[in-house]
Amino acid sequence: MLALQKMQPGAGFELRQIPEISTLSPDEVLVRVRATGICGTDLHIAAWTPGYESMQSAMPVTLGHEFAGTIVAVGANVDHGMVGMNVTARPSVLCGTCAACRAGDEDNCTGRRGIGIGRNGAFASHVAVPEANCVPLPSGLDFEIAALTEPMTVCAEAVDTGEVATGDRVLVLGPGFIGQGIALFCEAAGASEIVICGHNDGPRLATLNAIGFKNTVDTAGSSLRDALASYLERGGFDVVIEATGAPHVVPEALSCLKKRGIMVIAGIHPRPASVDLTVLVRNHQQLRGSYRSPLATWGRVVDYLAANQQRVRGLITHRFDLGDAAKGFDLAQSKTASKVVIQHPQD
Ligand SMILES: [Zn+2]
Ligand SMILES: [Zn+2]
Structure with a gap:
């Protein structure tokens, strides 16, 4: 063969x-x-x-x-x-x-x-x-x-780790397949606003638009905070989920997180990231890693896929x-x- x-x-x-x-x-x-x-x-x-x-x-x-x-x-x-x-x-x-x-x-x-x-x-x-x-x-x-199923269990685990709940405003960084799946599971968890950022990422952001995600932002040519200014006017995000694997994104992303918010790191990073821990402490923020899902997640993800085939096919x-x-x-x-x-x- x-x-x-x-x-x-x-x-x-x-x-x-x-x-x-x-x-x-x-x-x-x-x-x-x-x-x-x-x-x-x-x-x-x-x-x-x-x-x-x-x-x-x-x-x-x-x-x-x-x-x-x-x-x-x-x-x-x-x-x-x-x-x-x-x-x-x-x-x-x-x-x-x-x-x-x-x-x-x-x-x-x-x-x-x-x-x-x-x-x-x-x-x-x-x-x-x-x-x-x-x-x-x-x-x-x-x-x-x-x-x-397997990559979607990774997405589900990231959303579970972020404890995304009904009404949450969530920022997803990285519009690759993992970021896309994370957006889907944030929606399934009842998030009220899901903003997905990419950098020079037109086609993958367009894929998200095509399956119904309207709040996509390309940060090319500006800082993350500037690109998100219209969203940040209403306060920091409840949850930020990182799926870029770009270490420099981490400190900037933390500045978009509300006090007591949760930031999930799901990307694999080639170098350490630099984080101002005093700011993290004063803002009571949590930084959590997310990787392989427990076995119980698999059945749930298979059920999700079966119920949402057309959407996922996109x-x-x-x-x-x-x-x-x-x-x-x-x-x-x-x-x-x-x-x-x-x-x-x-x-
Ligand atoms: Zn894989
Ligand atoms: Zn063993």
């Missing part, structure tokens, strides 16, 4: 023929992949930005961790009734043997391996995953929408076959695309 693989450390990846998956571990299922999203993590791995060195021992490894498909075979310990089930999968595979795993404290597993990072992923026609990682999909949920701006994945990666790297999905045609 054709697979998009990371062959060695350094920039790049390879589309190559690899053997079909012929054996499964007893607790695994074989998924025929129908759609796989290209994620910021995939772009980092392709560009080989620091932080992914531990992947080296898994290479060559098939990338792709945001996917959905159909179970076509099961390992010896798995109920055969699962064949035919449509699923997405949590990408983080627990080691099962570290002290945390043995104590039942999954969140602190020290030996996790990510599907599509530390073990073979879903930029291929088939992927083998542990049954325990599978999340069943309701009938009628399209595969390309279901493939977005965030998929480009679709490619696996053979054209390189084009998809180039587009995903540019600020013109929102979500790029690789489709796997079925015979």
